[in-house]
Amino acid sequence: AMSSLGAAGADGYYYPPEYDGRKHGSLNTFRGTHALGKRAAKLKTEGVLVIRFEMPFHVSCAGCGKRIGKGVRFNAEKRHVGNYYTTKVWSFTMRAPCCKQVIEVRTDPKNTEYVVVSGASRTLQSLEEEEGAR
Numbered sequence: 001a002m003s004s005l006g007a008a009g010a011d012g013y014y015y016p017p018e019y020d021g022r023k024h025g026s027l028n029t030f031r032g033t034h035a036l037g038k039r040a041a042k043l044k045t046e047g048v049l050v051i052r053f054e055m056p057f058h059v060s061c062a063g064c065g066k067r068i069g070k071g072v073r074f075n076a077e078k079r080h081v082g083n084y085y086t087t088k089v090w091s092f093t094m095r096a097p098c099c100k101q102v103i104e105v106r107t108d109p110k111n112t113e114y115v116v117v118s119g120a121s122r123t124l125q126s127l128e129e130e131e132g133a134r
Helices: 004-011 027-031 124-133
Strands: 049-054 059-061 073-084 087-095 102-108 113-118 120-122
Touching: 049 087, 073 102, 113 120
Parallel strands: none
Antiparallel strands: 049 073, 059 120, 073 087, 087 102, 102 113
């Protein structure tokens, strides 16, 4: 005879006796949790998901003037801020590592690129690199 904890090892989940699959659907629904855990804490209330964002180009911080290199990663809040025809426009907000300045970057579906909205500005170097790539 297997103990009840041994039985849980078979599928990796413990289903309490009061759980009813027909009524609750998933364990997440039953527990009132989200599959993405705490990254989705503000998803229902504010429509915000925390994602890992990588700076797509070199920028200068508006708070202290320090350079933030292309490829630097941030935990950013991703939110839907509008549409370009049927394509969603996303906003990513993050804090600069140097002085905690809030930086906002948005997608620009029309020109298929990212645009710095506030908190920083693109450096001349990043604009020159882009010209060279064209």
